[in-house]
Amino acid sequence: MHPRIPSPAILRQTPSKLPEAVEAALACAREHEDLGAYLTLLEERAREQAAQVVARVNAGERLPLAGYLVAVKDNIAIKDVPLTCGSKILDHHPSVFTATAVERLERAGAVIIGKTNLDEFAMGSSTENSALKQTLHPRDISRVPGGSSGGSAVALAIGSCHAALGSETGGSVRQPAAFCGVCGLKPTYGRISRYGLVAFGSSLDQIAPFASTCEELYPVLCAMSGADPRDATSASAPVPSSQKLTEPDRKLRIGVLRDYLEHESLAPDIASASRDAIERLRSDGHELIDLHLPVLSYSIPVYYIVATAEASSNLARFDGVRYGFRHPEADELSQVYDLSRGGGFGPEVRRRIMMGTYVLSAGYYDAYYNTALKVRRVIADALLDALSRVDVILTPTTPSTAFKIGEKVDDPVAMYLSDVFTVPANLAGVPALSVPWSDDSNGLPIGLQLIGKSFEEEFLLRSGMILERLRPTT
Amino acid sequence: MNTNYELIAGLEIHAQLSTSTKAFCRCPNRYGAEPNTLVCPVCLGAPGALPVLSKEVVKQATKLALAIGAEIHLHSRFDRKNYFYPDLPKGYQISQFNHPFATGGELHIAVGTSVRPIRITRAHIEEDAGKSMHLADGSTVVDMNRCGVPLIEIVSEPDFREPEEAGAYLTSMRELLRFIGVCDGNMEEGSLRCDANVSVRLRGESELRERTEMKNLNSIRSVERAIRAEMQRQIQAYESGGEISRQTLQWDDQSGKLTPMRAKEGSNDYRYFPEPDLPWLEITEADIDCERELLPTLPAARRKRYREEYGLHEEAVYLLASDRAISDYFETLLVDGRAPAIAAAWVQGDVQRILNENAWDFTEFPVSAARLGGVIDAVEQGRISRNAGRDLLRRMMTDTRSADEMISAEGMEQLSDATALRGIVRELLERFPSELAKYREGKTKMIGFFMGQIMQATKGQADPNSSREILMNELDHSN
Ligand SMILES: [Zn+2]
Numbered sequence: 044m045h046p047r048i049p050s051p052a053i054l055r056q057t058p059s060k061l062p063e064a065v066e067a068a069l070a071c072a073r074e075h076e077d078l079g080a081y082l083t084l085l086e087e088r089a090r091e092q093a094a095q096v097v098a099r100v101n102a103g104e105r106l107p108l109a110g111y112l113v114a115v116k117d118n119i120a121i122k123d124v125p126l127t128c129g130s131k132i133l134d135h136h137p138s139v140f141t142a143t144a145v146e147r148l149e150r151a152g153a154v155i156i157g158k159t160n161l162d163e164f165a166m167g168s169s170t171e172n173s174a175l176k177q178t179l180h181p182r183d184i185s186r187v188p189g190g191s192s193g194g195s196a197v198a199l200a201i202g203s204c205h206a207a208l209g210s211e212t213g214g215s216v217r218q219p220a221a222f223c224g225v226c227g228l229k230p231t232y233g234r235i236s237r238y239g240l241v242a243f244g245s246s247l248d249q250i251a252p253f254a255s256t257c258e259e260l261y262p263v264l265c266a267m268s269g270a271d272p273r274d275a276t277s278a279s280a281p282v283p284s285s286q287k288l289t290e291p292d293r294k295l296r297i298g299v300l301r302d303y304l305e306h307e308s309l310a311p312d313i314a315s316a317s318r319d320a321i322e323r324l325r326s327d328g329h330e331l332i333d334l335h336l337p338v339l340s341y342s343i344p345v346y347y348i349v350a351t352a353e354a355s356s357n358l359a360r361f362d363g364v365r366y367g368f369r370h371p372e373a374d375e376l377s378q379v380y381d382l383s384r385g386g387g388f389g390p391e392v393r394r395r396i397m398m399g400t401y402v403l404s405a406g407y408y409d410a411y412y413n414t415a416l417k418v419r420r421v422i423a424d425a426l427l428d429a430l431s432r433v434d435v436i437l438t439p440t441t442p443s444t445a446f447k448i449g450e451k452v453d454d455p456v457a458m459y460l461s462d463v464f465t466v467p468a469n470l471a472g473v474p475a476l477s478v479p480w481s482d483d484s485n486g487l488p489i490g491l492q493l494i495g496k497s498f499e500e501e502f503l504l505r506s507g508m509i510l511e512r513l514r515p516t517t
Numbered sequence: 518m519n520t521n522y523e524l525i526a527g528l529e530i531h532a533q534l535s536t537s538t539k540a541f542c543r544c545p546n547r548y549g550a551e552p553n554t555l556v557c558p559v560c561l562g563a564p565g566a567l568p569v570l571s572k573e574v575v576k577q578a579t580k581l582a583l584a585i586g587a588e589i590h591l592h593s594r595f596d597r598k599n600y601f602y603p604d605l606p607k608g609y610q611i612s613q614f615n616h617p618f619a620t621g622g623e624l625h626i627a628v629g630t631s632v633r634p635i636r637i638t639r640a641h642i643e644e645d646a647g648k649s650m651h652l653a654d655g656s657t658v659v660d661m662n663r664c665g666v667p668l669i670e671i672v673s674e675p676d677f678r679e680p681e682e683a684g685a686y687l688t689s690m691r692e693l694l695r696f697i698g699v700c701d702g703n704m705e706e707g708s709l710r711c712d713a714n715v716s717v718r719l720r721g722e723s724e725l726r727e728r729t730e731m732k733n734l735n736s737i738r739s740v741e742r743a744i745r746a747e748m749q750r751q752i753q754a755y756e757s758g759g760e761i762s763r764q765t766l767q768w769d770d771q772s773g774k775l776t777p778m779r780a781k782e783g784s785n786d787y788r789y790f791p792e793p794d795l796p797w798l799e800i801t802e803a804d805i806d807c808e809r810e811l812l813p814t815l816p817a818a819r820r821k822r823y824r825e826e827y828g829l830h831e832e833a834v835y836l837l838a839s840d841r842a843i844s845d846y847f848e849t850l851l852v853d854g855r856a857p858a859i860a861a862a863w864v865q866g867d868v869q870r871i872l873n874e875n876a877w878d879f880t881e882f883p884v885s886a887a888r889l890g891g892v893i894d895a896v897e898q899g900r901i902s903r904n905a906g907r908d909l910l911r912r913m914m915t916d917t918r919s920a921d922e923m924i925s926a927e928g929m930e931q932l933s934d935a936t937a938l939r940g941i942v943r944e945l946l947e948r949f950p951s952e953l954a955k956y957r958e959g960k961t962k963m964i965g966f967f968m969g970q971i972m973q974a975t976k977g978q979a980d981p982n983s984s985r986e987i988l989m990n991e992l993d994h995s996n
Contacts, residue, residue, distance in 0.1 A: 120565040133564070140558050142565060239565040245793035275569045275795050353793055356597050359608020360562045364659075376657075380601055403599070403788035412790060 054110030106152025132387030142239020159194030189219030214465025221490025355399025891920030
């Protein structure tokens with residue numbers, strides 16, 4: 044998988060190779076600069092970190108992530124490193140603190156290579172909404188890598204790191220993971236501290252890791268998990284200790300969402316890949332159970348009401364008053380707000396702030412926001428009820444494979460529908476995993492999604508290993 | 518003022534809780550530091566920072582709710598109140614809207630001779646904003662030290678019928694907040710602030726008329742003045758055939774004028790919605806019981822006891838029950854069985870006089886209740902005179918010994934030995950023959966002269982009662 048850098052397992056055995064691996068990773072990132080995966084390469088910082096890890100290992104410390112080179116989405120804070128969120132409004136404002144998740148990765152021995160591109164404030168499904176850079180699909184540069192964590196997916200796919208952090212609100216890790224042919228896990232809400240993740244839809248947001256395989260992803264998840272006194276919504280559920288991940292020692296009951304397999308927007312290649320997966324799982328001895336959850340069809344509208352409402356408030360702090368972009372022509376206070384926010388935010392962010400402001404406005408609150416909260420509860424209950432009857436739920440991750448750059452930019456609703464299969468897990472707070480399965484007729488990766496029970500990420504990843512074993516060899 | 522109209526007014530009080538840290542971060546909650554020195558990513562709303570509620574805030578809010586007899590909700594929730602202002606770094610204030618911490622309750626106010634309850638609607642927890650300061654050059658600077666300081670907002674029902682009632686309520690609430698130690702009540706420093714809602718209606722009307730809101734009422738006097746001014750304005754408007762529209766007014770204490778705030782500021786749609794960064798605030802009956810046990814006996818109950826059981830007069834009742842430190846001091850004096858009236862007289866008289874002379878707050882008074890108790894006992898047992906006791910108390914400002922130690926070390930024991938006193942009296946009568954003669958001619962006021970001489974001769978240690986008895990005896994019987 045990594046033509047340029049040795050695997051984490053090898054680096055863990057021979058930590059002396061770590062500095063060399065860091066150079067190889069940086070060289071790889073620079074070589075693929077045209078793909079636009081990275082916004083900032085942390086060259087000096089990565090070298091220093093690598094030296095420290097070598098010293099710590101030599102001093103006898105047992106570091107579960109020694110040997111892991113990690114890229115971090117640029118909406119996650121690292122002290123003294125610019126935090127752009129893919130926006131002009133932050134104006135390369137350096138963060139004054141480090142996110143808990145990153146702190147924990149580094150404590151466990153990971154080396155951070157750089158910060159990756161994203162749709163502005165994680166709002167998008169193609170990384171086309173970045174105000175700073177275009178990120179291209181590694182297999183076809185006329186296509187998008189997915190989003191909003193497109194930079195992290197590409198950084199991993201080109202082999203410049205072993206794992207990458209993205210963030211999920213409605214599918215922003217699973218969708219680019221599927222598009223780029225890597226694994227992406229959205230953990231249970233509360234599993235990983237959000238402290239240091241720039242908020243988009245706070246009740247949905249989770250930091251979420253990418254890796255090449257479920258096995259390599261697991262230690263990254265373990266290192267970041269657990270309650271954080273700085274995030275009141277982080278969960279105190281016990282954290283699994285990172286041992287070598289193996290397939291479950293029994294056959295699974297796998298739920299299949301028929302509505303999704305027959306979804307009007309589902310590409311034929313993905314439909315047949317899904318049927319193929321179902322057949323292979325059945326022959327492998329697993330029980331497949333049809334599920335019918337019509338209420339999930341409300342997921343996209345509910346999601347866009349809840350997420351934009353929260354976003355309209357979360358993004359109010361970017362006002363040009365204290366830091367970041369302030370419009371040069373702003374004289375009086377109302378102009379500081381209007382011109383700085385109007386000029387600093389891109390069109391998709393402005394659209395979502397306006398939608399969110401609208402649904403929270405007096406007179407519309409009950410019709411939109413309050414109703415959406417109620418439907419969210421119904422969707423969550425339906426999904427949790429279904430999960431109580433099966434071990435995992437299998438769906439395609441996305442309705443299509445990577446689409447062309449520009450194909451959906453003028454049609455926001457078509458763009459929003461990219462998340463149609465991923466959003467329910469965010470609304471219910473349950474974990475969900477995208478695993479690469481096969482390629483479509485254009486040679487573009489197809490991902491399959493497994494949705495699991497709350498705080499059972501370990502089981503979900505073990506189940507993902509079954510798909511990895513059964514997938515057709517290309 | 519036209520007396521056909523009656524006032525309908527309610528108050529919203531914002532009290533800064535005296536916690537050691539801010540509400541949602543670990544920054545110190547302290548007034549008067551250099552601007553923008555008590556700040557961190559959380560209270561500055563740095564991208565990615567998250568609020569975490571301090572337990573101390575909940576404890577203090579619980580105390581207040583118990584003290585006003587409000588119902589504390591075991592589940593309450595935070596909401597975001599969204600608006601843009603430079604002193605509001607997140608673009609929203611964390612507050613409680615639909616599910617407040619506590620509802621109901623009441624506070625008794627005394628106006629004239631009558632005491633009546635004012636109903637309280639709700640009390641909720643929120644965070645303070647920073648402080649904007651408008652400079653002479655027209656620019657505005659912002660101090661974020663106050664950002665995130667915990668507030669409790671206490672909303673009353675529109676129960677005030679006279680401006681003075683609103684003043685009495687604010688006085689009473691301030692006293693209570695200070696008494697239970699949740700707010701220092703300092704209105705000048707802004708730790709206690711007040712808004713008022715005012716409408717008027719013709720007496721006998723059952724419907725409420727449109728009300729206006731007044732902000733920035735930062736003293737008890739300005740609350741009363743502003744309500745009175747607004748009441749007059751509304752009555753005049755109705756009387757001249759006009760209408761009152763809902764608006765927010767700014768009170769200027771210096772000019773005594775109300776000016777409407779810009780409509781934009783008054784008609785904000787705050788777009789409240791549940792704060793997703795904070796879980797429901799859960800509190801248990803056990804938590805509440807724990808605070809209930811720590812709650813001191815409140816001023817109202819103390820007053821009742823002082824009045825009815827101790828028979829103290831009203832002035833003493835108010836002085837001794839309004840301030841927690843003074844009241845506890847007074848009650849400590851009573852522990853050893855001292856008479857309340859006597860202890861009250863010392864605290865109200867001598868102690869207050871010393872405080873006034875030194876411009877001290879009671880907390881600065883250096884004599885403990887135990888030491889003052891020693892002084893009182895020495896006087897009551899006749900070991901020293903009242904005057905000597907007063908003198909002893911003053912010397913205790915710089916002397917840390919107990920009353921007994923000071924009395925015996927300096928031989929201050931009162932002279933009440935009859936033989937010794939009689940000797941002194943006889944000697945004086947011989948020394949002042951003309952004064953003695955005057956007395957014999959009927960000038961009874963010479964008794965005072967001789968008493969003075971006795972005290973002088975004994976440096977004040979003569980027991981006045983026995984001295985007087987012996988003096989009278991000698992005056993009337995010696996020739
Ligand atoms: Zn702070």
